[in-house]
Amino acid sequence: MMTEITIQPRKRFAQHWLLSEKALKKIVQAAELSQSDRILEIGPGKGALTDRLLPLAAAVLGVEIDRDLCQKLVKKFGRVENFLLLQGDILSLDLETSLAQFPAFQNPNKVVANIPYNITGPILERLLGTISQPLTDTYDSIVLLLQKEVADRICARQNSKAFSSLSVKIQYLAKCEFICDVPAKAFYPPPKVDSAVIRLRPQLIEPRANNPKQMEMLVKLGFASKRKMLRNNLKAVVERDRLSELLEKLRVNPQSRAEDLSVQEWVALANSLEQFLYSGNKVQEKATEVD
16 A cells, blocks of 8 residues: 655655555564654654654654655644654754753654665764764664665675675664665655665674774775775784784684674774774774775
C-alpha cells in the first residue's frame, strides 16, 4: 500500500517521500517504542512517519528545514499535544536552547528518521560524535533510513568489500544492525539508488583506544588506498618492519590490508603503535595529506 502524494518534493532539500507502508512499519518496529520514549525525527517531511510515531511515544520532536512543509505539518499536527516542530537545520540548530521552554520534549532518547542522503555524514557525526570526540550524552537507539551503499558500509564486517573507514568509525561508536532493504520504487520521486534501514545503539567499543585522536588518524591513513597493504599505507608514521612485528604480536597477518582488521584489532593496533608514533601532530599532518 502506498500513501497519498499531495506535496511535491524539492530537489534542493534532497526530498524523496517514502510511500511504502511496509517500509514505514519496518522503521517503526525497529525503533522499539514505548510510551516513555521521547523521539527526535529529522526531516519529518509530509508527516507519514510522524503520524505513526505519535501514538506510540511520549513526545515526538520534529526538525524540518523546509518552511512550506512546516506549515503543512503545523496544520496537520498542530493540536497534537505530544508533537513539537522546530523549523531549522538539524546540523546547526541548538536543541538545548530551542527546547528550554518545552521540558516535555527535552533530551530525546531515540532518533527515528528518513534523512537527506546528501548530508548523511554530518548527521551521523551530529548524532554520534567522532572517534576522537564521541558524544557523552547519547541516544538509546537511532533508526535511520539512508542510502543502501552507506548502510552496507556502516554495517559491514572485516574482509568484505564494503568494510571501510566509515565502518570502523561508526562501529567504534555504536552497535550497528541492518534492518531491511528499501527499493527506490518505494519513494516518490524514486531516487537513483536503493535505500536501507539500519539501527544504531550508541556505545563505545571495549577496550577503547588509549589515544582516540591518534586512532582516528591511523584509520584515515590506513584506508587511504584500499589496494595497498596496511604496512605501506602507514609507512609515513611507522617503519614497515616495526608494523609487521606489531601485527604478528596481535596475530594479524603482516600482509593485511585495512579492511582485513576488525574494529577491535584497529583499537589494539592503535594502542600498540602509540609508543612508536612520532607524535599526534605527525599523524594529523599525514592524514591531512590524503584528504
